[in-house]
Amino acid sequence: MATDAAHDAHEHHHYTTTGLDHKKIAIWAFIGSECMLFMSLISTYLIYKGKSVVGPWPHEFWCKATNTAAATAEALAGCPADQIYKPILNIPVTSASTFVLLMSSLAMVLALAAVEMKDQPLPAGAGLGDRMLRSSKLWLWMTAILGATFLGFQAYEFTSFVHEGLTIKTNLFGSSFFTLTGFHGAHVTAGVIWLLTLLAIDYKRGLGPKDALKVDIAALYWHFVDVVWIAIFTLIYLIQ
Amino acid sequence: MSSNSAHSEEAHEHPTWSTYKWIALWLTLITVVEVWAYYIPAFVASNYFVPALLIMSAVKFTVVVMYYMHLKYDHALFRKLFVGPLIIAIATFFALMFVFRKMFQ
Amino acid sequence: MATTAAHAAPVASEENTGLWSWLSTVDHKRIGILYLYTALFFLVVGGLEATVMRTQLMKPNLTVVTAEQFNQLFTMHGTTMVFLVIMPLSAAFFNFLIPLQIGARDVAFPRLNAFSYWVYLFGGLFITLPILGWIAPNGGWFGYAPLTTRAYAPGLNIDFWVLGLQILGISSLAAAFNFITTIINMRAPGMTLMRMPMFTWMSFVVQFLVILAFPVITIALVFLQFDRFFGTQFYEIAAGADPLLWQHLFWVFGHPEVYILILPAFGLVSEVLPNFSKKPLFGYNVMVYSGIMIGFLGFGVWAHHMFAVGMGAVADTLFSLTTMLIAIPTGVKIFNWIFTMWGGQIRFASPMKFAIGLIAMFTIGGISGVMHSSPPSDLQQTDTYFVVAHFHYVLFGGAIMGIFSGIYFYFPKMTGRLMDEGLGTLHFWLNFIGLNLTFFPMHFSGMLGMPRRIYTYDAGQGWELFNMMSTMGTYLLVVSTLVFFYNFFKSRVSGQVAGNDPWEAPTLEWSIPSPPPDYNFAQIPVVTSRYPLWDLKHPEKTAGVDHSSASIEEVTGAHAVPMHEETERRTAKELGLPMPFPTIKPLFTALFMVLMIGGMVLKTLTPLSVFVATLITLAALMVGSLYAWLTSPLE
Ligand SMILES: [Cu+2]
Numbered sequence: 001m002a003t004d005a006a007h008d009a010h011e012h013h014h015y016t017t018t019g020l021d022h023k024k025i026a027i028w029a030f031i032g033s034e035c036m037l038f039m040s041l042i043s044t045y046l047i048y049k050g051k052s053v054v055g056p057w058p059h060e061f062w063c064k065a066t067n068t069a070a071a072t073a074e075a076l077a078g079c080p081a082d083q084i085y086k087p088i089l090n091i092p093v094t095s096a097s098t099f100v101l102l103m104s105s106l107a108m109v110l111a112l113a114a115v116e117m118k119d120q121p122l123p124a125g126a127g128l129g130d131r132m133l134r135s136s137k138l139w140l141w142m143t144a145i146l147g148a149t150f151l152g153f154q155a156y157e158f159t160s161f162v163h164e165g166l167t168i169k170t171n172l173f174g175s176s177f178f179t180l181t182g183f184h185g186a187h188v189t190a191g192v193i194w195l196l197t198l199l200a201i202d203y204k205r206g207l208g209p210k211d212a213l214k215v216d217i218a219a220l221y222w223h224f225v226d227v228v229w230i231a232i233f234t235l236i237y238l239i240q
Numbered sequence: 241m242s243s244n245s246a247h248s249e250e251a252h253e254h255p256t257w258s259t260y261k262w263i264a265l266w267l268t269l270i271t272v273v274e275v276w277a278y279y280i281p282a283f284v285a286s287n288y289f290v291p292a293l294l295i296m297s298a299v300k301f302t303v304v305v306m307y308y309m310h311l312k313y314d315h316a317l318f319r320k321l322f323v324g325p326l327i328i329a330i331a332t333f334f335a336l337m338f339v340f341r342k343m344f345q
Numbered sequence: 346m347a348t349t350a351a352h353a354a355p356v357a358s359e360e361n362t363g364l365w366s367w368l369s370t371v372d373h374k375r376i377g378i379l380y381l382y383t384a385l386f387f388l389v390v391g392g393l394e395a396t397v398m399r400t401q402l403m404k405p406n407l408t409v410v411t412a413e414q415f416n417q418l419f420t421m422h423g424t425t426m427v428f429l430v431i432m433p434l435s436a437a438f439f440n441f442l443i444p445l446q447i448g449a450r451d452v453a454f455p456r457l458n459a460f461s462y463w464v465y466l467f468g469g470l471f472i473t474l475p476i477l478g479w480i481a482p483n484g485g486w487f488g489y490a491p492l493t494t495r496a497y498a499p500g501l502n503i504d505f506w507v508l509g510l511q512i513l514g515i516s517s518l519a520a521a522f523n524f525i526t527t528i529i530n531m532r533a534p535g536m537t538l539m540r541m542p543m544f545t546w547m548s549f550v551v552q553f554l555v556i557l558a559f560p561v562i563t564i565a566l567v568f569l570q571f572d573r574f575f576g577t578q579f580y581e582i583a584a585g586a587d588p589l590l591w592q593h594l595f596w597v598f599g600h601p602e603v604y605i606l607i608l609p610a611f612g613l614v615s616e617v618l619p620n621f622s623k624k625p626l627f628g629y630n631v632m633v634y635s636g637i638m639i640g641f642l643g644f645g646v647w648a649h650h651m652f653a654v655g656m657g658a659v660a661d662t663l664f665s666l667t668t669m670l671i672a673i674p675t676g677v678k679i680f681n682w683i684f685t686m687w688g689g690q691i692r693f694a695s696p697m698k699f700a701i702g703l704i705a706m707f708t709i710g711g712i713s714g715v716m717h718s719s720p721p722s723d724l725q726q727t728d729t730y731f732v733v734a735h736f737h738y739v740l741f742g743g744a745i746m747g748i749f750s751g752i753y754f755y756f757p758k759m760t761g762r763l764m765d766e767g768l769g770t771l772h773f774w775l776n777f778i779g780l781n782l783t784f785f786p787m788h789f790s791g792m793l794g795m796p797r798r799i800y801t802y803d804a805g806q807g808w809e810l811f812n813m814m815s816t817m818g819t820y821l822l823v824v825s826t827l828v829f830f831y832n833f834f835k836s837r838v839s840g841q842v843a844g845n846d847p848w849e850a851p852t853l854e855w856s857i858p859s860p861p862p863d864y865n866f867a868q869i870p871v872v873t874s875r876y877p878l879w880d881l882k883h884p885e886k887t888a889g890v891d892h893s894s895a896s897i898e899e900v901t902g903a904h905a906v907p908m909h910e911e912t913e914r915r916t917a918k919e920l921g922l923p924m925p926f927p928t929i930k931p932l933f934t935a936l937f938m939v940l941m942i943g944g945m946v947l948k949t950l951t952p953l954s955v956f957v958a959t960l961i962t963l964a965a966l967m968v969g970s971l972y973a974w975l976t977s978p979l980e
Contacts, residue, residue: 015869015903016530020315022453025526028318029556032325033518037560039329040594044568044579047340051585095275099268105308106264110257133257168577172585175577179567223308227301233271234297238278239290317529328557328644332597339593339648339660 027217031224038228041183042235045176052171056085056164059240088166088173089237090157097153098233101188104146105226108219111139116212136207136215137199143222144195147188154185177236184232187225194218263307270296369927371455372863376462377441378759381752383466384433385830390473391425392826394418396819399783403816405804415800416483417502421476423486424506427606428513429469431740434748435609436465436517439524439548441759445854446542448533448872450865453526455925456974457519463935464516471943472509475502482506485798487599488569490580490591495573504946507570512942514559514566521555524548533853534905535872535895539633542852542875543626546633547612550640551605557644558601565594574948589654596647604643606740607707608636610747611678614700617750618682620850621697622689625876625890628681635674642671652720653727661720668718672711679708694848695769699750702777706742710735713788731791737784749776749829756833757847761859762840768832775825782818786811845910849883851876857911863924864917869905871895877908923980930974937967 016022055062060069063079070076076084114136122130132138158178161167168178198218201207207215274296277283283292306312311319370376398418401409410418440462444452452458475481483502484493488510493503528549532541541549568579569591578584580591619626626632648656648664656664682704691697713735717723726732749772756764790811795802802808846855856878857866874880874892895905917924941963947956 017532017534017536017899018315018317018530020317020530022526022530025317025321025529026453026522028321029522029525032321033522033556033560035322035325035329036332036557037564039333040561040564040597043333043336044564044590044594046337046342047587047590048579048585049342051587053583053585091275091278095271098271102264102267102271105267105304106260109260109308113257113260168571168575172578175568175571175579179571179577179579183567220309223304226308227304230297230300230304234274234293238274238293240284324553325557328641332561332644335645336593336597339656340587340589 021213023217024213024220027220031220034224034228038183038231041176041180042231045180045236048172048176052173054171056088056166056170056173058089058173058177058236059087061085061087085165088161088164088177090160091237093153093157094233094237097150097157098229100146100153101150101226101229104143104150105223107139107142107146108222111136111143112212112215112219114139115207115215116209118206118208137202140195140199140202144192144199147192147195147222151185151188151192154181154188157181180232180236184225184228187228191218191222191225194221259307263303267300267303270300366927368932369929371451371459371925371927371931373440373444373452373455373458374759374861374863374865376458377437377439379462380433380437380440380465381759383462383469384430384437385833387425387429387433387469387473388826391422391430392823394422394425394476396823398422399816399819401800402802402812404813405802405809407801410800412800413483414479416798417476417479417481419798420482420485420506421473424472424482424510426740427486427602428510429465429473431606431744431748432517433465433469435548435551435606436461436520438544438609438613438748438751438755439520442755442854443524443527443545443548444531445758445857445861445865446545446852447528447531447536448853448866448869449527449531450869450922451925452523453531454523456928456931456979457523459928460931460935461516461520461523463932464512464519464939467936467939468509468512468516471512471939472505475505480505482509487595488591489595490569490572491582491586491588493569494580501946501949503569504573504949507566507573508942508945511563511566511570512939514563515938517555518559521552521559524552525556528552533866533869533872534899534903535893539630540872540875543615543629543632544609544612547608547615547636550636551608554601554605554608554640554643558598558605561594562598565591565598568594570945574945589651592651592654593648596650597644599650600647601640601643603736603739604639606744607747608639610703610744610751611636613747613751613754614682614703616850616852617696617700617754618685619689620754620848621692621694621700622686623692623849623886624685624689625851625887626681627684627687628677629875631677632681635677638674639671642667642674646671649718649723652723665718665720669715672715672718675711679704679711694753695764695766695773696750696754696848698770698773699746699753702773703743703746703750706738706746706780710738710740710742714739726791728797729791730787730795730797733797734784734787734791737780737787741780741784746776749773752833754848756836756840757843758854758859758861760837760840761843762836763843763847764836764840765832768828768835772825772828772832775821775828779818779821779825782821783815784818786814786818790815845912846878846882851879851883851887853877856881856909858914862914862917864920864922867911867913867915867920867922868909869903870908871900871905873908878910881908881910925980926978928974928977930970930977934967934970934974937963937970941967 018025049058054067055064055069057069060071061073061076062069062085063076063083064085065079065083068076068079073084073086110133114134117134118136122134161174166174166177168174195218198207198215201211201214274293277289277292283289305322311322367375367379370379395418397410398415401407401415440452440458444450472482480501482488482505484498484506488503488506491497493506528541528545538546568577571577572579572581578586580586580588582588615626615632646664646668648660649668652661652664682700686701713731717726717732717735726735753764753769756762790808793807793811795806795808795811802812843859845858847859848855853866853870853872854861856870870877871894873894874887874890876887876890879887880892899905941960944956944959944963947959951959
């Protein structure tokens with residue numbers, strides 16, 4: 001199998017000015033560009049925060065009959081029960097999905113490490129844990145499954161919001177919220193497809209150190225999507 | 241964590257499982273604190289809530305970028321390619337918040 | 346096969362001809378030429394639109410076109426000139442020149458490069474063809490929402506615009522990632538950043554402007570698209586939306602966009618001026634820094650387009666100040682060009698005439714731009730013909746003049762033949778007089794209160810003379826452009842044979858045959874200064890320029906050899922150079938993507954099921970082509 005020398009030969013197949021790979025430079029430029037994309041989406045959400053003329057609202061109860069908002073349901077005394085809409089954002093569920101996405105990032109770094117170390121012999125007396133850390137398939141699957149779980153949470157979140165009376169057409173909050181989180185979800189979806197493609201390669205011919213760069217680039221994209229979620233979780237969900 | 245910074249020249253040198261594990265733990269911990277803070281009405285009402293949350297999320301952001309995206313260990317070029325656009329994005333964000341009277345006025 | 350004589354007539358090798366070779370090409374030079382021809386075609390389209398408008402405005406109360414047709418004409422004139430002419434003409438030079446100037450054999454991602462071009466072509470046709478049926482976009486090139494939401498613009502017109510710009514944005518973004526990587530990673534040994542030719546430098550800055558500005562308009566367009574197709578409320582004032590959201594997002598993109606349009610032209614004249622003054626560029630470092638500064642500050646001035654909306658004193662003052670600040674690096678460039686010519690052995694060939702034309706005309710437009718930076722003054726000028734005069738001086742007098750300069754300069758490198766000097770001079774003077782006759786009177790009609798975008802006007806307001814002058818100037822520009830095209834096509838066939846280096850130029854692209862062989866450089870040269878070819882042929886000119894050699898590792902890694910001229914024309918196979926395979930897959934990926942995004946117009950035309958089925962089919966075809974592309978080997 002590939003040795004260090006083969007690794008080097010692959011790296012220097014084409015001369016580059018910086019000694020770095022083209023694709024890695026391109027993905028970082030792409031990530032820089034994505035900063036502006038998500039900046040525009042997040043800014044719009046925040047600009048429109050509190051500007052919707054009707055509910056439901058992200059953090060407050062809303063009485064449809066009187067079009068008034070309050071921090072608690074009790075404060076809307078006199079409002080018929082079927083006219084009261086709950087605060088839309090579901091912090092416990094989203095906290096769980098945030099945790100899932102953070103863990104997927106951990107799985108992703110382990111997948112990359114496993115690919116990079118594939119050819120190194122296991123240390124003497126290696127246990128099950130050491131063996132697991134060498135399995136790129138395990139960690140790629142783990143990342144993809146955690147990513148898909150995040151998407152499952154998002155699907156659940158979206159459908160329950162629709163049941164609670166918020167669609168993309170309802171108000172400015174609905175429009176900006178679904179577009180922002182939808183864009184993020186689309187990025188996660190693309191990431192899952194990318195991971196599955198890597199897995200297909202892994203099953204077909206095995207990913208080794210010579211493929212580390214391929215996995216690294218996918219990982220950078222994946223972590224960036226995670227980082228965007230870190231910003232969204234705080235700015236959109238937690239800050240009221 | 242610090243032991244790894246010695247290898248900053250090597251693009252493929254990176255932290256190990258134990259570093260990753262600790263980072264994941266810290267990220268989880270900060271997230272727990274963030275959500276916890278959300279459920280303390282007195283704190284939410286105070287002037288410290290927003291800055292505290294922003295700082296915590298900035299720390300998470302930085303940790304993921306520096307360690308998971310190994311910007312800390314990688315070629316300086318990548319840092320420039322990321323930080324430059326990030327600065328413009330953050331500056332534009334604040335400028336937009338300013339013109340829409342969401343801040344400073 | 347091998348043509349050894351440096352001045353033999355250029356011949357195309359057999360495998361490089363035929364339609365298929367163009368459809369499947371991944372050669373940056375051929376893609377550059379495709380960009381050039383396509384953009385020149387759209388220049389004719391945009392120019393004709395302007396000619397019809399000027400004919401309508403020649404006298405008061407004419408009825409050459411209706412008000413609605415006039416709206417479509419000015420919208421498409423602006424959209425065409427910005428997105429389908431100036432940007433792609435710049436892209437033609439990015440493609441053709443950047444690898445040659447940095448000593449590379451191609452761009453970093455040759456197939457992505459082909460993809461960018463095909464997306465541009467198909468997207469350009471998508472947005473242009475509707476005018477044939479008078480259903481073209483009609484909301485201005487800036488498409489202000491809520492005016493462009495479904496409630497106020499119910500037809501297909503704006504649908505074409507929103508979707509078309511989305512498509513063109515993808516083309517620009519893909520190209521930008523490609524060129525950033527190329528410039529960072531494919532320079533010949535010894536070519537440090539501060540030794541790059543100025544055109545490559547300005548292009549480098551522009552690519553960053555593209556990757557940072559285009560995502561913002563992408564999102565603004567997504568909001569508009571969602572409002573129009575899916576009933577979101579981003580621009581719905583009754584729902585509490587802010588009428589300024591679009592304007593802010595658009596101009597966060599829009600101001601960097603004007604530098605995306607002008608900086609490549611600045612780069613081109615920065616190549617031409619030293620060359621025809623036979624002196625190194627004055628203040629190279631400062632030119633680089635001011636280019637970067639213009640790009641960076643360009644993100645902090647956008648709201649100067651919006652002084653009239655009432656943002657308040659603080660915002661007006663801040664944006665006014667940053668705008669005035671940006672005049673400094675721009676002025677620095679003007680002075681450096683003048684000092685480059687100072688004391689030089691100036692030769693007034695056509696490229697030089699257009700380059701000097703840029704300096705003069707851009708300065709006029711720049712000065713009226715500084716006038717707008719002051720809100721009280723801007724309030725008098727905004728939305729009048731004064732502003733039209735301003736931006737035509739910077740974009741026609743600046744960008745287009747610079748690009749013409751570049752075309753005359755690089756035509757011999759692209760085709761192997763020189764353009765006719767006499768016709769070039771005629772073109773320059775007709776163009777120069779026509780442009781001033783067209784746009785200078787607009788300062789006056791604007792100051793007399795003539796608003797932009799009106800389709801006709803009444804007599805007796807003092808605007809007649811100025812409008813007549815502008816229209817006559819436009820006709821003169823039509824004639825001058827015809828002269829250019831005649832010169833272009835005539836010289837392509839029978840122009841004087843150029844040889845490697847017809848201008849005695851200093852940079853790498855002139856050290857190889859014209860047109861260059863598909864591998865560009867048989868042997869990568871080692872670069873030891875900013876002016877490698879002058880080092881070789883006119884060392885006296887570069888005595889004052891910093892020299893040093895590249896590191897041994899770099900030189901051996903690139904199999905580079907000392908700076909030399911290449912006159913032999915052999916095939917890549919004979920030289921044993923691996924070349925990327927031609928492939929049609931990027932074309933198909935681009936085609937299906939454009940059809941998928943463009944297919945959104947069906948939303949209001951067909952039942953939902955047909956719409957969804959069409960989109961899913963096209964998406965599947967696109968992903969299929971993409972995977973076919975990604976899984977086939979590059980070379
Ligand atoms: Cu501007």
